[in-house]
Amino acid sequence: MRTAFGVETVRAAERELMARLPEGALMQRAAAGLAAACAELLGKVYGSRVVLLVGSGDNGGDALYAGARLARRGAGVAVVLLAPERTHAGGLRALRAAGGRVSAAPERDIAGARLVLDGIVGIGGRGGLRPEAARLAGLAAASGAFVVAVDLPSGVEADTGEVRGPAVRADATVTFGAYKPGLLVDPAQERTGAVRLIDIGLDLPATADLEALQYADVAALLPVPGAGSDKYRRGVVGIAAGSARYPGAAVLAVAGALRGGAGAVRYVGPAADAVIDRYPETLVHAGPPSKAGRVQAWVVGPGLGDDAERVRDVLAADVPVLVDADGLRLADRATVRARTAPTLLTPHAGEAAALLGVDRAEVEAARLASVRRLAEAYGATVLLKGSTTLVAAPGGRPVRVNPTGTSWLATAGSGDVLSGLAGSLLAAGLSPVDAASAAAFLHGLAARLAARGAPVGAQDVAEGVRGAWREVVAG
Ligand SMILES: NC(=O)C1=CN([C@@H]2O[C@H](COP(=O)(O)OP(=O)(O)OC[C@H]3O[C@@H](n4cnc5c(N)ncnc54)[C@H](O)[C@@H]3O)[C@@H](O)[C@H]2O)[C@@H](O)CC1
Numbered sequence: 001m002r003t004a005f006g007v008e009t010v011r012a013a014e015r016e017l018m019a020r021l022p023e024g025a026l027m028q029r030a031a032a033g034l035a036a037a038c039a040e041l042l043g044k045v046y047g048s049r050v051v052l053l054v055g056s057g058d059n060g061g062d063a064l065y066a067g068a069r070l071a072r073r074g075a076g077v078a079v080v081l082l083a084p085e086r087t088h089a090g091g092l093r094a095l096r097a098a099g100g101r102v103s104a105a106p107e108r109d110i111a112g113a114r115l116v117l118d119g120i121v122g123i124g125g126r127g128g129l130r131p132e133a134a135r136l137a138g139l140a141a142a143s144g145a146f147v148v149a150v151d152l153p154s155g156v157e158a159d160t161g162e163v164r165g166p167a168v169r170a171d172a173t174v175t176f177g178a179y180k181p182g183l184l185v186d187p188a189q190e191r192t193g194a195v196r197l198i199d200i201g202l203d204l205p206a207t208a209d210l211e212a213l214q215y216a217d218v219a220a221l222l223p224v225p226g227a228g229s230d231k232y233r234r235g236v237v238g239i240a241a242g243s244a245r246y247p248g249a250a251v252l253a254v255a256g257a258l259r260g261g262a263g264a265v266r267y268v269g270p271a272a273d274a275v276i277d278r279y280p281e282t283l284v285h286a287g288p289p290s291k292a293g294r295v296q297a298w299v300v301g302p303g304l305g306d307d308a309e310r311v312r313d314v315l316a317a318d319v320p321v322l323v324d325a326d327g328l329r330l331a332d333r334a335t336v337r338a339r340t341a342p343t344l345l346t347p348h349a350g351e352a353a354a355l356l357g358v359d360r361a362e363v364e365a366a367r368l369a370s371v372r373r374l375a376e377a378y379g380a381t382v383l384l385k386g387s388t389t390l391v392a393a394p395g396g397r398p399v400r401v402n403p404t405g406t407s408w409l410a411t412a413g414s415g416d417v418l419s420g421l422a423g424s425l426l427a428a429g430l431s432p433v434d435a436a437s438a439a440a441f442l443h444g445l446a447a448r449l450a451a452r453g454a455p456v457g458a459q460d461v462a463e464g465v466r467g468a469w470r471e472v473v474a475g
């Protein structure tokens with residue numbers, strides 16, 4: 001499991017550790033790790049030109065001490081001071097002693113640099129970059145130099161992943177002690193480049209603010225039939241989806257469900273012929289969901305149109321229910337809140353915005369806050385799809401972030417596949433948070449495997465799930 005911790009938690013752990021270490025030891029650990037990462041990126045340190053952008057806090061201190069280490073190995077290091085009178089004094093002394101200099105011509109130094117270290121602000125930063133810092137970050141981006149962010153790209157919000165003004169765009173980020181949520185959540189995540197974590201010995205709490213499942217975590221969650229399993233014991237998932245107008249959504253949700261580990265898929269709705277045509281193994285039913293026979297979980301909503309009655313009927317079932325697409329529009333909030341069995345909502349940003357009564361752009365700018373708010377408002381687990389897919393449970397920490405997303409998934413019908421897949425995992429007995437995050441993981445990996453750099457359709461994604469499952473199990 002990859003975990004991320006908010007600024008307050010990181011600071012508390014730092015204080016606790018600093019009290020037991022000699023003065024400055026922690027910053028030296030950070031700087032040593034940072035310098036080693038830079039040396040690796042440079043290949044040859046001797047003779048390389050390096051520019052440090054240094055702000056007023058300890059983030060600048062890290063950059064200065066790392067710059068000093070690179071200068072001692074023969075790099076030509078120049079520092080651009082953004083707040084000369086508030087620069088980390090020890091760091092600047094160390095840099096000068098090692099042969100580094102304060103830049104007299106920042107434009108020229110940046111243009112000629114192979115590596116630019118962004119030590120403008122770290123976890124003490126608030127809001128976007130100030131104009132002068134933004135100008136220098138722009139020069140660094142234009143110079144072709146490799147930009148390494150110290151702890152996090154300056155200008156992004158460490159706790160939320162929000163970017164509220166100009167911010168550094170890094171090619172790599174070297175972060176200290178713990179991942180910060182902003183390094184894993186868009187739009188900030190898009191600015192980090194490859195992230196490397198330097199262990200500085202922090203003692204962190206057992207519960208993170210954010211976590212990302214890794215292969216082994218997902219493998220441990222996936223259902224495996226035992227010798228005594230039969231199709232009913234493996235779980236039956238009911239799919240209430242599709243309409244005369246949108247039969248394809250039903251087919252795609254069933255396609256996802258068949259790959260999710262349930263023993264049987266039951267389809268209820270007007271697209272039964274299309275479903276059977278493509279997947280004859282599906283059990284179909286023409287009446288209302290409540291008369292369709294026993295299931296262990298329902299999926300309701302993809303391509304449903306305005307069939308509010310079908311949504312009501314499914315929500316009345318005393319089993320886990322996943323609500324997606326049209327179902328989100330039709331599900332009554334009080335009814336969802338009153339359910340005793342778990343509910344899982346799977347909106348994209350537009351649907352989440354409609355449920356929260358805000359603009360889509362607001363959800364996209366503040367994904368972490370939005371998914372949490374929605375989970376509280378509905379008393380339900382929420383999977384928020386998009387550039388970074390998040391899963392939040394009501395009252396629950398940590399929020400899960402999916403690490404396998406790919407922009408190839410932005411294709412019609414891929415959400416229908418995801419809802420079927422997650423519903424199937426629910427029916428197989430996974431908790432809503434686990435079903436949602438394992439499904440998102442498999443779905444993203446399936447899209448990558450199917451795409452291999454070329455466009456894919458939703459059916460390709462469904463067909464890629466089996467390969468993704470095998471890859472996860474193989475580690
Ligand atoms: N506390 C510790 O023990 C350690 C801290 N480390 C480093 O210290 C950093 C935190 O240092 P600080 O708490 O000094 O804070 P920062 O260095 O992140 O920045 C705070 C300073 O920047 C100014 N500032 C805030 N927002 C700004 C903005 N948008 N534009 C320009 N200036 C802005 C503030 O006025 C303040 O002077 C970490 O990110 C990490 O890099 C590491 O050395 C590891 C150990």
Ligand SMILES: [K+]
Pocket residue numbers: 059118119120121122149150151152153154
């Ligand atoms: K930084």
